[in-house]
Amino acid sequence: MDGNLLMLIYVFVLAIFVGFELITKVPPTLHTPLMSGSNAISGITIVGALLSAGMEEFTISTILGVIAIIFATINVVGGFLVTDRMLKMFKKK
Amino acid sequence: MEIILNIVYLISSIFFIFGIKKLSSPKTARQGNLYAAIGMLLAIIATLLDKQVITYEYIILGLIIGATIGTLMAVKVQMTGMPQMVGLLNGFGGGASALVATSEFYKVFNNPALSFELSVIISIVLSVLIGGVTFTGSLIAFGKLQGLVTGKVVKYTGQNAINVLLLLAVVVGGVLVVLDPSKQMILLGILSISLILGVLLVLPIGGADMPVAISLLNSYSGLAASMTGFVLQNNMLIIAGALVGASGIILTLIMTKAMNRSLMNVLLGGWDSAGSVSGAGSSEIKGDVKSVDAEEAAMIFDAAQSVIIVPGYGMAVAQAQHAVRDLMNILESKGINVRFAIHHVAGRMPGHMNVLLAEAQVEYDKLYALEDINDDFSNTDVVLVVGANDVVNPAARSDKNSPIYGMPILNVDYAKTVIVNKRSLNVGYAGISNELFFKPNTLMYFGDAKEAISKLVNEIKEL
Numbered sequence: 200m201d202g203n204l205l206m207l208i209y210v211f212v213l214a215i216f217v218g219f220e221l222i223t224k225v226p227p228t229l230h231t232p233l234m235s236g237s238n239a240i241s242g243i244t245i246v247g248a249l250l251s252a253g254m255e256e257f258t259i260s261t262i263l264g265v266i267a268i269i270f271a272t273i274n275v276v277g278g279f280l281v282t283d284r285m286l287k288m289f290k291k292k
Numbered sequence: 293m294e295i296i297l298n299i300v301y302l303i304s305s306i307f308f309i310f311g312i313k314k315l316s317s318p319k320t321a322r323q324g325n326l327y328a329a330i331g332m333l334l335a336i337i338a339t340l341l342d343k344q345v346i347t348y349e350y351i352i353l354g355l356i357i358g359a360t361i362g363t364l365m366a367v368k369v370q371m372t373g374m375p376q377m378v379g380l381l382n383g384f385g386g387g388a389s390a391l392v393a394t395s396e397f398y399k400v401f402n403n404p405a406l407s408f409e410l411s412v413i414i415s416i417v418l419s420v421l422i423g424g425v426t427f428t429g430s431l432i433a434f435g436k437l438q439g440l441v442t443g444k445v446v447k448y449t450g451q452n453a454i455n456v457l458l459l460l461a462v463v464v465g466g467v468l469v470v471l472d473p474s475k476q477m478i479l480l481g482i483l484s485i486s487l488i489l490g491v492l493l494v495l496p497i498g499g500a501d502m503p504v505a506i507s508l509l510n511s512y513s514g515l516a517a518s519m520t521g522f523v524l525q526n527n528m529l530i531i532a533g534a535l536v537g538a539s540g541i542i543l544t545l546i547m548t549k550a551m552n553r554s555l556m557n558v559l560l561g562g563w564d565s566a567g568s569v570s571g572a573g574s575s576e577i578k579g580d581v582k583s584v585d586a587e588e589a590a591m592i593f594d595a596a597q598s599v600i601i602v603p604g605y606g607m608a609v610a611q612a613q614h615a616v617r618d619l620m621n622i623l624e625s626k627g628i629n630v631r632f633a634i635h636h637v638a639g640r641m642p643g644h645m646n647v648l649l650a651e652a653q654v655e656y657d658k659l660y661a662l663e664d665i666n667d668d669f670s671n672t673d674v675v676l677v678v679g680a681n682d683v684v685n686p687a688a689r690s691d692k693n694s695p696i697y698g699m700p701i702l703n704v705d706y707a708k709t710v711i712v713n714k715r716s717l718n719v720g721y722a723g724i725s726n727e728l729f730f731k732p733n734t735l736m737y738f739g740d741a742k743e744a745i746s747k748l749v750n751e752i753k754e755l
Contacts, residue, residue, distance in 0.1 A: 204411040207522055214531040218538025224316040227661045230643030233315055234510050235378050236325050237539040240308055241385040241513040243532040244520045246339045247392035253345030258402055260395040265354045267391035270384040272358020278381050279329040280366035286322040288650040291657050
């Protein structure tokens with residue numbers, strides 16, 4: 200196992216702990232926006248899609264990359280917008 | 293340049309973390325969502341400036357198509373349709389991760405100068421598996437919620453054996469690809485099996501268990517993104533994915549705990565079999581059912597000082613949240629204290645009822661979770677149950693033979709009077725009748741929730 204992989208695993212494990220700490224503090228009333236908002240964050244995979252679709256030569260990777268961009272962008276744009284739409288409605292007396 | 297790129301990715305990660313942190317209160321939540329969106333925008337811009345990105349035509353095309361579809365979905369969806377929307381978005385996220393991993397595979401595969409690192413090829417297999425399962429699993433969940441696929445528990449012989457065999461096939465295929473990455477057909481085989489697995493794993497899950505399924509798929513979509521991070525050796529993807537993965541897992545655990553069931557029980561299509569075991573003993577409930585009409589119900593409300601409303605999936609189906617808000621307003625205008633008690637698994641996704649009531653402009657500080665309001669039922673005059681059933685069934689407390697025994701329920705039967713609005717005496721999701729309906733302090737108010745509540749509001753106005 201190379202050192203680089205070990206670093207990535209470190210980051211992964213620590214990020215899971217951060218996630219647990221943060222999300223246990225989200226009140227039940229916000230669970231739906233939490234899901235749609237975190238969903239949008241999981242669209243971060245768009246970074247990989249951009250790298251695939253932006254290569255110099257047109258290959259099968261480009262095609263897969265473009266479809267991935269479409270999917271991930273739906274996820275990101277749809278997710279953040281709909282979350283904002285919901286959160287706008289939460290009002291206190 | 294490489295360093296600048298990585299610093300921007302680090303900043304994006306910080307934005308994601310702060311964004312989720314601000315979701316801890318409805319006051320700051322909207323800002324939190326904005327933070328997360330800014331983090332995403334930064335990451336996308338930085339990537340576009342990366343030296344690996346050379347041609348932009350296809351990227352722009354993809355971004356325009358995706359952004360258009362995403363915007364349309366977000367603007368058009370109704371609040372009652374939010375579970376379907378989130379289900380669908382999960383699917384796109386997972387699908388994108390699987391596609392990116394496959395694309396990375398072909399990048400190396402088609403370039404003789406490159407070779408696979410062991411960690412990369414393992415991550416590709418995992419990413420394809422998790423992403424593929426998330427994609428089709430979410431589409432099935434969407435179909436079930438939208439009524440395109442049966443919402444019932446689907447069981448067939450050999451169900452578990454088939455799933456285990458398919459999973460074994462993925463493991464064996466994965467080992468083969470890792471040992472010899474030139475075998476592209478095997479990777480495509482893994483992708484196909486993953487897609488089939490997604491369908492088979494979600495199909496058995498019943499409609500009311502969808503909160504668990506959607507939470508779990510949410511977690512998968514995050515884990516798939518993390519795995520893609522391992523493929524690309526990108527820390528930001530790993531962090532963002534891990535946050536979402538953790539979020540989905542926590543929600544899943546909250547949901548299963550609220551139903552007093554294990555995750556396996558839900559995934560294998562639980563309650564169906566449990567119900568038949570106890571069917572003989574406990575479902576026979578003796579007693580009379582008393583029903584009221586709108587006028588009588590109005591008088592009961594008029595005489596009350598404190599009211600708790602318990603909404604369930606029936607309220608969402610009937611789109612009755614605005615009528616319920618009207619009821620709250622007229623009761624409050626008479627000086628009656630009105631609160632809402634919301635069970636964790638009410639509706640079809642975590643927090644579903646809260647969003648619907650927020651849409652109807654019910655202030656969020658009137659919405660109480662089970663643990664915050666359950667002790668107050670005993671000194672409440674009137675409880676109105678709108679379209680909820682299993683979550684208010686006292687059998688969960690008392691009947692050891694009941695399939696829902698041990699499930700935390702809202703103790704509505706402790707109130708002086710309980711008015712249950714329902715279309716009929718039909719059983720709830722767990723397939724058991726509800727002894728609450730037969731209690732001496734329970735009155736049934738039959739009718740479609742929206743119609744019945746509106747009628748009730750009019751009657752109260754006329755008093």
